[in-house]
Amino acid sequence: MSRIVRAQIGAIASFIAVLELxxxxxxxxxxxxxxxxxxxxxxxxLLTEGALNAPMAQTFVNVALAFVLSVSVxxxxxxxxxxxxxxxxxxxxxxxxxxxxxxxxxxPLLIAIFGLNRWPLVAIGFVFGTAAVVIATLNGLDRVPxxxxxxxxxxxxxxxxxxFLIVLPAAxxxxxxxxxxxxxxxxxxxxxxxxxxxxxxxxxxxxYAYDSFDNETMYALxxxxxxxxxALNAALHLCEQRLLRRRRRx
Amino acid sequence: xxxxQARLTSVTKVFETPQGAAVHALGPIDLALERGEFLTVVGPxxxxxxxxxxxxxxxxxxxxxVVTFEGEPLGGRVPPGVGVVFQEDASLPWLTxxxxxxxxxxxxxxxxxxxxxxxxxxxxxxxxxxxxRAYPAQLSGGMRQRVCIARTLVLEPxxxxxxxxxxxxxxxxxxxxGDELLRLWRESGATVLLITHAIDEAVMLADRIAVMSxxxxxxxxxxxxxxxxxxxxxxxxxxxxxxxxxxxxxxLRAESMKALGRDQVGVSRE
Numbered sequence: 001m002s003r004i005v006r007a008q009i010g011a012i013a014s015f016i017a018v019l020e021l022x023x024x025x026x027x028x029x030x031x032x033x034x035x036x037x038x039x040x041x042x043x044x045x046l047l048t049e050g051a052l053n054a055p056m057a058q059t060f061v062n063v064a065l066a067f068v069l070s071v072s073v074x075x076x077x078x079x080x081x082x083x084x085x086x087x088x089x090x091x092x093x094x095x096x097x098x099x100x101x102x103x104x105x106x107x108p109l110l111i112a113i114f115g116l117n118r119w120p121l122v123a124i125g126f127v128f129g130t131a132a133v134v135i136a137t138l139n140g141l142d143r144v145p146x147x148x149x150x151x152x153x154x155x156x157x158x159x160x161x162x163x164f165l166i167v168l169p170a171a172x173x174x175x176x177x178x179x180x181x182x183x184x185x186x187x188x189x190x191x192x193x194x195x196x197x198x199x200x201x202x203x204x205x206x207x208y209a210y211d212s213f214d215n216e217t218m219y220a221l222x223x224x225x226x227x228x229x230x231a232l233n234a235a236l237h238l239c240e241q242r243l244l245r246r247r248r249r250x
Numbered sequence: 251x252x253x254x255q256a257r258l259t260s261v262t263k264v265f266e267t268p269q270g271a272a273v274h275a276l277g278p279i280d281l282a283l284e285r286g287e288f289l290t291v292v293g294p295x296x297x298x299x300x301x302x303x304x305x306x307x308x309x310x311x312x313x314x315x316v317v318t319f320e321g322e323p324l325g326g327r328v329p330p331g332v333g334v335v336f337q338e339d340a341s342l343p344w345l346t347x348x349x350x351x352x353x354x355x356x357x358x359x360x361x362x363x364x365x366x367x368x369x370x371x372x373x374x375x376x377x378x379x380x381x382x383r384a385y386p387a388q389l390s391g392g393m394r395q396r397v398c399i400a401r402t403l404v405l406e407p408x409x410x411x412x413x414x415x416x417x418x419x420x421x422x423x424x425x426x427x428g429d430e431l432l433r434l435w436r437e438s439g440a441t442v443l444l445i446t447h448a449i450d451e452a453v454m455l456a457d458r459i460a461v462m463s464x465x466x467x468x469x470x471x472x473x474x475x476x477x478x479x480x481x482x483x484x485x486x487x488x489x490x491x492x493x494x495x496x497x498x499x500x501x502l503r504a505e506s507m508k509a510l511g512r513d514q515v516g517v518s519r520e
Contacts, residue, residue, distance in 0.1 A: 147338040153309055154334045155354050156327070165357075169344045246385040247343040 034219050042220035052205070052224070059190060059202040062118055066125025066186040071179060073126070074133025079163060081134065082141040091134075098131040103189075107197050121198055125189035129182035136178025140171025173247075176240040180233060187229050253321050254282035255409055255441040256306055261315035262466075263301050274466040276301045278315065281460065281469060283409070288435055288442045290452035292502060293462025294509035299445045300337070302467065303413050306443065307334045319409065333407030333440075337414040341386035341394045341401075348373065348382040351400045358405065372400040375434065392416075392423050396430075403434060410435075412444045416451070424448070425483040428455055436479055449502065453494045454485055461501045464508035471501045 016036050022028045023035040034042075046052050081091050103124060110120035148170050152162040168175065194203025202225055209218035262277035276298035283289055283306075293299050304310040305317050308324040317324045319332060328334070342350050351372055355365045373382050376396045386394050395415050402410060412431075416424040428451060435442050446452050452459050453475060461471040475494055477485060485491055 145338065145340075147336050147340045148342075150309060150334070150336060151340045154307065154328050154332075155357050156330075157357065161357070166342075169342070172344070247387055 031215065034215055036223075038216065039219040039223045042216040043224050046217065046220055052202070052221075055200060055202045055205045058118070058200050059194065062121050062190045062194075062201065063125060063183075063186045065118075065122045066129060066190055067183055069122070069126045070129030070182045070186060071133055074130045074178065074182065075137050075168075075175070077130070078134045078137025078141065079167075082138055088138075095131055095135055095138075103127050104193070104196065107193065121190050121193040121201070124193040125186040128185035128189035132181035132185055133178040136174050136181065137171070139177075140174030141167060143174065144170040173240075173244055176236070176243070180236050180240075183232055183236060184229070187225075187232075191225060252285065255285045256283040256317070256319045256443075257281070258302075258305065258312075259316045259318075261305060261312045261317060263298065263305065263310070264313040276305075276465075276467045277312075279467070279469055283441050283443060285408075285441055286439055287457045288432075288444070288455055289458050289460060290444045290446055290456035291460045291462060292446060292449055292452045292498060293467055294464050294502065294506040295447065296509055297462045297465050297505070298467030299447075299462060300413055302462075303334070303411050303443065303445050306409075307332055307411050309334070331408040333402035333405055333410045335395070335398050335402050335410070335412040335415045337417050337445075339386070339391065339394050339398070341389075341397045343386050346383050346385055347378055347389070347397050350386065350397050351378075351404055354401055354405045368404045368406075369400075372404045375403070375437075376400045376430070392419050392427060395419070395427070399431075399434070403438065406438070407440055409441045409443070410438075412442065414445050414447060417447070424451060425454075425486075429483050431455065432481060449495055449498050450486065450491075453491060453498060454481075454483060459494075459498055461498055462505070464505045470505070471498075473498060 019028075019033070020035050020037060023030065023033055081087050106127075107120055107124065110123050114120050114123065144167050148166050149162070152166045157165060190201070191203040191206075194201035195207045196203075198204050202221060206218055206221045206225070209215075209221060258279050258281045260277075261279045263275045265273045265275050267273060279302065291299050291302060301310065305312055305324075306319075308317075308319070308326060308328040311324075311326045319329050322329065342353065345353065348369060352365050352369045355368060360368075373379055376399065378393065378396060378400065381389060381393065386397060389397070399412075399415065416427050419427065431442070431444070432455060444452075444455060456473075456475050457477065459471075459473040459475065460469050461473065462468065463470045473494065476490070
């Protein structure tokens, strides 16, 4: 374990310890926050009793669908936009201002289109993540050295072969940034959507606990979502590091 | 007269800048590459040497004139039988040295056993045996360029085009890489065209040296070296080497000054 990782773990542990102390000593009111040890205890209970199985399954499937859709559609769109300079000129300003749009306001419209089921939430996660993947794909493709494209021509590769054998592997470092952002945005979109607008899922469970003044459950669920999001992002980061290690100049 | 391996007939290349201005980069050029010869091209910076190579490779099309390979006109596609080694590092960083070298053979649909035999031979030939499973990031610049040469070599091209492949290397390594290049030229029997900005390298390696003018690049002299096929970097000790180098420089000096804009500001050409 590197010194930096040890320092990061130490900082998080210290933060939790300070929070534990402040809540136990009453500096932070129990109505405002419960001690982290109680959050963990309540989370363990919820997990072992199976109370989270249904909302977890709902949220995980929604996030997975939003992630897979935003990555596949985002990458395909990135490739198409990059290949068509006119479309690029049109898309660049739209992409630059994309995240200024509050997509949640479209939820009623999404319900009208998809019905009262999981798909409006998946759509929210999808629209949040897709632009990040498109932008990362375009960044990656812009940085593929020209010599790589000449190499593809020397080997008489078709456009699809060139994309899959040369261009996308060359752009992988940037594509990974898009993957990480897409996962984070899928989580944010789906959980926030469930929190505000849905009747199921982890986001809804947090909102329900909040409305019921059930602080233990609310904080336990918040802890769960936090740990899950960090763990998934760390897993992607590890994959990225393993993949990129071999590419770095010695 | 046997058909030359490749020929440029009255070839001109004019580029258009993003602002819409026309830049006359090259030509008119007439040049025939004889089968099995080693031709080097020297010229001032920006004279269109790389454009010349890309025209011969089929990577770009001429504005006027015709480029043929083995009698067939090129239509903006790289024909089978032509291999190109670029100035920039074109090794694929996500593949091992072995897989980099096998890349073109796999695309060409060569049988696995044949790929293994050809790649193993190329790895040995280029002295990469200890690094076959390494990634390009673990190699020096010279070794990465050797990987690129090996990747071209295994395809057994009849015409090998090299664009300043040793440009980023130090002088000693360049001389040694030149020896390796001569060895592979002799053993492959291929026609080789090498673009270089180093006059000594051009003279040492070539059967013929094409000297280019400042932009728009034209061939202002074709120098026969008269070297035997069994030559090496030791040829720099030959008395004729100095004479040829001086001759090429005498042709190139005025053109290099033109390229630098010095002929217009009164710098002496003597």
